[in-house]
Amino acid sequence: MAAILVFGAVAAGLIAVPQTAYAAVTITSSADTFYGPGFVRVLITDTAFDEAGDTIFPTIEARDGNSVRGTIAPEIEAIGGSGQFEFFISLADAGLSPANPTKVTESGAGGTDFGDGPFVVRVIDGAGNTVDLAEDSGDNANAVDISVNSYDVVNSYGMDVDDGDADGDIADEFDNFRIVYGGQTHVIDFEDSTATLTADRTEAGAGTEIVLSMTDADANVDPTLVDVFAFDEGATAEAVLNSQDDIDYSAAAPDSDDMRWVETGQNTGIFELTVVVNGDPATQNSLSVTLPVGNSFTFRDHSVYEEFATALTGVEETTPESGTSSFSVTLRNRDGAVQLQADPTIPGGLVVQLTDADRNVDTGDDDTIEGTAPLDLAGSRGSRGRRGR
Structure with a gap:
């Protein structure tokens, strides 16, 4: 007998299971490497927070390789209800502060009485970590009083770093910073970079401008500021920029007779100096020369370009390095x-x-x-x- 199989219709119902919304955490910084007395900006985003007054406690470590030399877990308040938390790491003590931080206003919604200013973790050599939520804002890296146009105080956290070799130089005790929060780790190397020099032209005639361009992250003291650094005309300036023919720096410039390098924008690390071939020394940086001739510009690399008295020992003074970078320009007039x-x-x-x-x-x-x-x-x-x- 033949068997007949009958399949009945089976109705299957799909049950929708609610999906859990997990918070997303990211950690970014204004640079992956920095050095000197200035600042590196850190921004943590945590989508679990969306209210003004929210705070987090990230862990910041100063490390020598994998050895922890100092650690702190500061309380950082959100920028409004954005879920973003901004703070700076610096090797400068009170008196030097970031020029244009994003967060400068305390929300008033949290339980801690923060000041109306940025959050700064300062590397210190002391008896332990410190907290000062009313530190005076002081000046920016261009020696401008911050309180005039911006904020009055800094929410300052001092991270005590162990001076392992007891030589007083804390800056040589670590080579990276590690930020840990929400399952994420972000590493910022603490090491100097090398300067490179170029120019906007390889040939120039009388009365023309030569724009010298120097790239070095070490001169980028504040990522929120167009940095400017200067050297006195004479032996000091020549030790930084050597030219085959003399440059007479303009007496009409701020801080007369200074060689002034100006950053091309915030956080670019590119600095420019304009010289004019046989220009007017009263108003221009004049390169005095008899044409035709070749001229080579040689720039001396520095790990620290500016002196800040409040910086840690090791990065508080202008520090030239052995390396140089050169660029040649032919000086001649051509017939039209x-x-x-x-x-x-x-x-x-x-x-x-x-x-x-x-x-x-x-x-x-x-x-x-x-x-x-x-x-x-x-x-x-x-x-x-x-x-x-």
Whole structure:
């Protein structure tokens, strides 16, 4: 007998299981490597927090390799209800503070009476960790009083670092900072970088500008500020920037007769100095030279470019290194050339193009030529030639 199998219809119901929303944590910093007396900015984002007054307790460690030399877990208040928490790590004590932190206002919603200013973890050599929620804001890295336009106090946490070799130089006791929070770890190396020098042109004539560009993260003291560093004209400046021909630094600049390098923007680590070939020493950094000639600029690398009295021993003084970086520019004038752009016509006159590299004064701008330049054009019949216009 044949067997007949009958499959009944089975109805299956799918049950939706609620998904748990886990908080997302990220840790970023203004640089992966920094050195010196300045600041590195740390931003922790934790999506579990969305109210003003929320606080977290990240762990910050100063390490020598994997050996912990100092540790602290400061309380950091959120930026509004964003779930973002900003703080700075610095080797400078009270008196030097970040110029433009994102958080400068205490919410008033939490249980701790924070001050209206940023959160700064300062590496110190002391008897233990410290807390000062009313530290005076002091100056920024460009020696400008912060309280005039920004905030009055700093929420300061002192992280005591062990001076293992008892030489008083705390800065040589660690080579990285480790930030640990919410299952995430972020490492910032503490080591100096090497300076490199370039320029915006390889050839320049009389009256033209040469923009020297120096890149070195060590000079980027504050990631929230356009940093400026300067050296006195004379032997000090020459030890930093050596030129085959003398540079007369402008007396009209701030802090007259200083060689001043200005960062191209916040946290770029790129600094520029403009010199003018045979310029006006009263208003310009003038490179005095007899053309034609070749000129080489040589920049001395530094691990610390500015002196800050409140910084830890080891990074408190200007510190030149042995390395240098050079860039050569040929100094000469070139003859200009005029080229007819179209056949001349009576109503249209002459359309000409003037090419003259010496009049390209500023490579970053549109230069103009002022004045008149008469052109004599001889016709095919010689004596019947016309004066062009």
